[in-house]
Amino acid sequence: MKKTKLGLSLLALLAASNAWSHGYVSEPASRGYSCTAAMGNLNTQCGAVQYEPQSVEGHDGFPAYQVQGSGGGIVHAPKDGEIAGAGLASMSPLNAQSESRWYKQSMKAGKQTFTWTFTAPHRTKDWRYYITKPDWNPNKPLTRASFDTKPFCVIDGKNQIPPLGKSQPHECNVPERDGYQVILATWDVGDTDATFYNVIDVDFGGHNHPGDDAGNDNDTPPNNPDGDNDDAVTPPHPDDDNxxxxxxxxxxxxxxxxxxxxxxxxxxxxxxxxxxxxxxxxxxxxxxxxxxxxxxxxxxxxxxxxxx
The missing domain is CATH 2.10.10 (Seminal Fluid Protein  PDC-109 (Domain B))
Known part of the structure; x- marks a missing residue:
């Protein structure tokens, strides 16, 4: 009896551990991965992500706010101001935003590679890469209005399961930018309604010139995932959840x-x-x-x- 109970406990622990392990951008290091001891704690006061950089997991949909989930219900992508932490309370320290808050990786425009490290298998719809607008304000919370909502790079996952460990590098053509910018990398899992959100703080050299984005912080997120801001979604009434x-x-x-x-x-x-x-x-x-x-x-x- 004792052995049986111990075996069941171990199985439950393994199941929970597998559920809590997925993937993160390791090259160039994401904001969350830069919090870890493996990266020398380049970022500090990060909360749980320093132990779980692979767990910044939210719902599908970005840059839309709501989409229909695989089960027919409505799922909501992270709200403005909560994008870096994927809308998770446990990852909320990642949402802090200022020009000096985070360590920055050097970046140049043109052909660059991005590498993920996977700790659990998932079928993959795609990986998408977004970048902040030239005139974004680095001293305001990250919102959809901060980013070009059309990704500069899309890698088709072909509904395949990437092997554990480092992925094949994704080759992307990074747009011209100046100064501090943020790249948002998303991994859309094909077998659940989940997407992993990793932001990468990068420095192109020089200085960016923030525009007057007053009023943008509360813009209604677009409903078109391809970035055409033709449609908008009003957050659902509380009675609309599934x-x-x-x-x-x-x-x-x-x-x-x-x-x-x-x-x-x-x-x-x-x-x-x-x-x-x-x-x-x-x-x-x-x-x-x-x-x-x-x-x-x-x-x-x-x-x-x-x-x-």
Missing amino acids: GVELPVPGEYPGWKQGHQYKGGEIVRGRDGKLYQCKSTNGANGWCGLNHAYEPGSGWAWSEAWTLR
Whole structure:
């Protein structure tokens, strides 16, 4: 009996560990990877990402705000101001933004290579690379308005599973820029509604010249993932989440271990904040599995829940 329980515990731990491991941009080093001991802690005061650079995982859709998920429900890409941390509370230190906050990698326009390091297998839709506009303001939070919403490079994943370890370098033609810029690299996983978001702080030399972007911080994100700003999306009404009718504020229940949560259900964590069960992980039972996934406090909670 003791051996059986020990075996089950080990299997559960391995499953949780695999769920918490995915991939990150290692060359040039992403903001999160630059926080790690492997990179000499070039960035400091980074929070959880210094131990988990492979876990900056959010929902599909960028630069749109909402898209239809594979299960038919609505999934939301990270909000403006939360792009660098993929909308995860555990990765929120990455959202800090100023001209001097982060270590910068040298960059030149023209042909450059980008390399990911993968720690868990996933089928891949594509990798996309975006860059901040010439007149972006590095002392304001990163928003969709900060970036050219049309990627400067797209690598087709062909729904294949990349091998573990370093990827084949992605060869991309980087646009002309001056001074400090941010490159956003996204890895759209083909077998879930997840996308990994890695920002790379780069320096082209010289200085950029921020324009007057007053009023852009609250622009409605575009609905067209190809970057044509013809359409806009209004964030959904609270009753639109996967068909789940949400109770009025104050009536959300507390989280219960073992409860079979459905995608879209909302609970109140012990910290008083509201958390929504991710559609894909509601189906596999993670949202109520054990205290590792307890919203806001479990070490792997952001794999199953989204902070509302």
